[in-house]
Amino acid sequence: MSKNSTSGDSAAPQPIIKQGSQIIVDTLVEQGVEIIFGYLGGVVLPLFDKLYDAPIKFIIPRHEQGGCHMADGYARATGKVGVVVATSGPGATNLVTGLATAMMDSIPLVAITGQVRTDLIGNDAFQEADTTGITRPVTKHNVIVKDVRDLARTIREAFYIASSGRPGPVLIDIPVDMQIAECVHEPPSHVKLPGYKVRTKGHAKQIAMAAAAINVSKRPVVYAGGGVIISNASDELRKFAEKAHLPVTTTFLGLGAYDQNRPESLDMLGMHGSAYANYAVQESDLLIAVGSRFEDRVTGKLKTFASKAKIIHIDIDPASISKNVHVHIPVVGDAKAILSDLTKAVEYRDRTEWFDQIATWKEKYPFRYDDKGAEIKPQYVIEELCRLTKGEALIATGVGQHQMWAAQFYRYSHPRQFISSGGLGTMGFGLPAAIGAQLACPDATVIDIDGDSSFNMTLTELSTAVQYKLPIKICLLNNGYMGMVRQWQELFYGKRYSCSSLENPDFAKLADAFGAVGISVDKKEDVAAALEKMLAETGPCLVDFKVAREENVWPMVASGKSLHEMDGLDIFESMA
């Protein structure tokens, strides 16, 4: 058996015979993998044996779902491919939620699963599951390797597919005998995928048409999505908006793509977006969508969405274009390249009237909450957190009201600063994603703003944070409810709170039992001090804020309503 070798060997002129498991490890190293998240099991033992002395950091979550979200958080924080490993059967099925989460938000992951021996496949062997069958709809691509000679190439292709074009998770299913079999480890060669083409540069004619439309537009709005972050195009977006003088709203996943402290920022649009963003989109004569996909939570009722506007859509995925709304000027390609070309072709316009109108809306309807009472308002906790971290922390979240408040009340200025499951809305994402992000950015302040129910789903990963001494912070906005569900029950089901409250553990004690620091806060006047203490901690720390139980997220575009038909604006005005 060959000794453990590193990527250097693959360039050696002599053909090197290696075991499949060694080829996996060496190819991962060759692909620049520094960290892997994963869990053991019978059919991945050959691989783990080779990982034992590989130059790769290995993080063991407490559950494969957690491992997959960690790889996802790592990928979102860096733009690099996150790697997760699991065993066959239950190990692989535990990845499904994590893969679907990454798929919906276009996050580059490579998942490696063990599989039963090739001669057992199809026989209902112990821990056999049809992993490629189960994961096909939740991956960008997946393959099972049935010949050890395909292994290195398949892994290289997986990294290429995961990270290029519209990124996404790719799963490689590797039967255990393929990990043991030996073959020559071929050096990397040109990836040959005849059915996979990535278009980077936008069509010059389309760009010229877009520029012409922008130059004559009186009420333009840029609507930027997660694609801007994925393509590292934030600088290009800023230069573009600056040069052409355009207001910019972002989607939930686009938060951080445009500095929210800039005056032309309209913050987030959509169901719980700002009134000024939603009004601006509805009144616009030109909507410039960049790396966004017109999801229903963004558009509200499709028929009335931006109905006065011509629509330009810049996206790398041709299938996103005209999927939900009719697009007048599509530009297919990478946002970074297209924005930079487009910037050259646009001209500055004053648009005083339009910016004045927007300023009026901004003044009239800022995000607000009623802070007169004695209770701790969740929005207040986030505002304080933003103040104390100077808006520079990396924020992960669960799913629910707290997630929306984290989007509304923290001010994001950098891409990759906000890490949240937008498309799938996966409760339990926050803690493991924060762990992955902290591993990616050891010096960053990483904070999981979480809800009590979301946190309950994956809280076992606190143990992982403690084991690897990761100084993540958890701000639990504990309302003792599945708050977002309760809000819908309040508004649409006559306040019948069916099954939406949980009996929670004492979270501070629980953190303590895990070996983290736990703090409990139930008075408003203690909030700032608790946050300061939390931020000063050098290890993992959880603060359980007992917040107002029946607070609602406003404004809200109820399902089926038009984007400008927001509920809660009267509440805003009464608070003014």
Next chain:
Amino acid sequence: MKHIISALVQNKPGVLAHVAGMFAARAFNIDSLAVGRTEDPELSRMTIVVIGDDRVVEQVRKQLAKIIPVVKVQDFAGKDVVAHDLLLLSVAATPEKRPEIVAVVEMFGAKVVDIGPKSVMVEICGPETKIEAFIDACRPYGIKDVVRTGTVAMGRQANIKVKIEK
């Protein structure tokens, strides 16, 4: 409206499942699906008949193209194509009725491919309208079984050709 979509796919395990799964997941309506080898051993061709308006069919085309082992997708709508189905049909035919049935078969340019004591098997190939008309014509005699391939199609001018890098 029916559209004929032709897709060249790599000959890899799982491609059919992927295509079928995508149709199901996105609630697209498949009318028929025919898969066969091409002159290139690394490629197969799928001919898919889908029902939907132009928007739906545009999505079908784009979503198909997104599948990694799908190499090329073409929508034949508005193109000059030859689109044929193959049908095997078994029709009840006592020796007395046979001449009458054979006359119908000949009228349609179909072919008797098997004769049993109580039935004959007929093969017919052609556009869907012709196939449907033939089935209607056989119905009064008593149809025992029908097997259809689904449509295959080829553009009259130039069908899509892709040379795969070797």
